[in-house]
Amino acid sequence: MLPRLLLSSSRSTPSASAAVSAASASRVGATASNRNLIPRLPAPLTSSGLSARLTSTARPALFARSFVTSTDPALTQATAVTSPVTRRPDGFPQKTTLLFSIQDSVGALDKVLRIIGTDLGISLTRIESRPSKTKDFDYDFFVDFDAKSKSQIDVVVAHLSGSPDSPAKRVRVASEGELGLQSAGGATMPWFPRKLTDLDSFASKVLSYGAELDSDHPGFTDKAYRERRKRITDNALAYRTGMALPNVDYTQDEVKTWGLVYNKLTDMYKTHACREHQYIFRLLEANCGYSPTNIPQQRDISRFLKECTGFTIRPVMGLLSSRDFLNALAFRVFYGTQYIRHHSKPFYTPEPDICHELLGHVPLFADPDFADFSQEIGLASIGASDEDVKRLATCYWFTVEFGLCKEGDALKAYGAGLLSSTGELEYSLSSKPELRPFDPFKAAVTEYPITEYQPVYYVAESFRDAKEKMREFAATLDRPFSVRYNPYTESIEVLDSKEKLVKYAQSIRGQMHTLMDALEKL
Incomplete structure (x- = not known):
């Protein structure tokens, strides 16, 4: 059985999809499985x-x-x-x-x-x-x-x-299992997605199925709740790239549970959340139906994020491996659950749910700097070794899930695990935990508890600064090639030949020409 993060009555878990490997003592505790494939883009057949x-x-x-x-x-x-x-x-x-x-x-x-x-x-x-x-x-x-x-x-x-x-x-x-392929530099290399539709292969590869509940889950004995979750997760399983995101007709009990969590957290956001989260949250209320009496639909939210930063949401039926989840971030895709915690305990959940995803994660994916930072972690995970994926997942834990940032002389929360937990949100900004400047080289090897509030939080100067530090960190990973995301083809390009580098340089030259032309006209 996979170990889970056991939470206090006011704490919500980190993202369902951001499973971290057991080697790093994560809340999921399962190692990402390797998928090994020749790291080359397929050439068209002309014969x-x-x-x-x-x-x-x-x-x-x-x-x-x-x-x-x-x-x-x-x-x-x-x-x-x-x-x-x-x-x-x-x-x-x-x-x-x-x-x-x-x-x-x-x-x-x-x-x-x-x-x-x-x-x-x-x-x-x-x-x-x-x-x-x-x-x-x-x-x-x-x-x-x-x-x-x-x-x-x-x-x-x-x-x-x-x-x-x-x-x-x-x-x-x-x-075959752990076997890797020989790259040009002689290193082994796991399989990784290279086009958006490759993410479809993750649909059924979950570490923990959202419709399955452990005996200590509040909804374990509730047959109607279990059947409800199964219907929702079946929709996620059936989803494929290009399809309309499935809408969920939430029940009165589900909306009531959402409203209780929504009201309590939004009161705290005014004093505890970073300014970017607060600003975008108001936009979500105006554009996506965020309110205490309505659970927003992923379809509307994904459309909004796409217009803001190019990020989209994809439904997931359970916990993904760290590798699969981080690989998706490279495509600016966020995996989010659509089911909600049991109504008997609205401020407790033993796993991530829609409250965590929509209240904690979604707002900042509409911020350009945060979106860039998240994608940097994803790009660094492409073709990375299991050990490096574990280190990247730990950086994700201390930033996207439990990160703090500076705002002048004050500290604010930006991590989704904090912004979806009334208890830890208050605790994180108290004098109790230890605060450290964000350094991915140190954060990547920092151990953390999974059954209690964090004793250590890393503080970012800004999202832009965190992004640059992640780039420096990613450059040190043991990977014999570099990659870039092509937003026009929505694909990952492996920069492993002179021809590809020349093509990339030409695209940069064109962008520089546009920049210089714009500067001359100012």
Whole structure:
């Protein structure tokens, strides 16, 4: 069973999605699982034989929610919504990536897919390609599937390698459990999302399912409450990139619970919250329906954030790993729950809920400097090692969740864990805790309790200053490449070649030209 943060009656937990690994004594206590994939953007296929085959069969799979060998749209759609994955002690099921090479010939890829799908009954979740690095083959393919066991992986490799009908050559496992891939610098590298739709693969990969309640949860014996949460989390499970965010028709009991928390916290915001939070909160009341008698919808909030800073909200059905949650921040995507705490204890929750997400987190994602800071943490997590992800998650804990900042001679709270907890919000600004200047190098290795108020808080000079310090910290992480987020394509670009650097420099040159032109006109 995953350890949870046990809270006092006036404390709310940090974000549901920001699960921190057990090695860092987090409230979730589960290590982020590695997903290993060649860190290259897929190149388009131009050769006539494979292009024709990809157009008719495999090309849709590159963007489908889930891949099946049949081209029946109904069959593809049916596999899109699956049950949440619960891993066994042996680590299975787990994402596995196979690499193989083929010659350019009509029907070659179709034969491989038929072996995997028809003969072995396996549904692929991803197909990507690139021109082969060897002169003996035309293309290398990467295919992902959720392996049920080590023996299943061996069977797939054996069939692709040994079947006389298989054109696949040099078949090998690219990712298997903790296995990493060799980069150009010889370092291992976990899989990471490179386009917005890749986040769809996180939908069912939760560490703790929001519809499942422990025996000490206030709603454990409330059958109606449990069924209600399941319906809400099922909506989150079904969501995919590009779909309209699901609205929730909250009940009178849920709105009443929200109102009690809302009124108590908003009274404290006037004296305890940072000015950015207070300013944006008023905008949320005016534009998104924030009020004690109405629970705002994620759809309206996400639209508002998109216009302000490019951030969006994505529903989540439970706790994500630190890696998955931080990776999403790189795309300016925040995972938030839609269910609410049990009405019997409105000021207690053993897990993050919509009160924590909407009252604590959402306002500051509309602030440009805070949004940039959050994305910096996300970008630093792309392709990072487990150890570095743990350090980044700890920095997240001491900033986005439990951070304080200076406002003149005063201290104010900006961390969501504070701004959604009346008890700790008051405690954090008292004389009881120890205060330290924010330094990510020190914060990243600071241990913290998970069952009581924090004895130590880190104080940021400003969001902009915190962002610059995070950039300096990220530059020291053991990662053999740099990345950037391309807002036009909503994708992560790996800057690992001269060609990519030249292209990036050209885009910067264009921006500098615009800047100089504007300065001359002032």
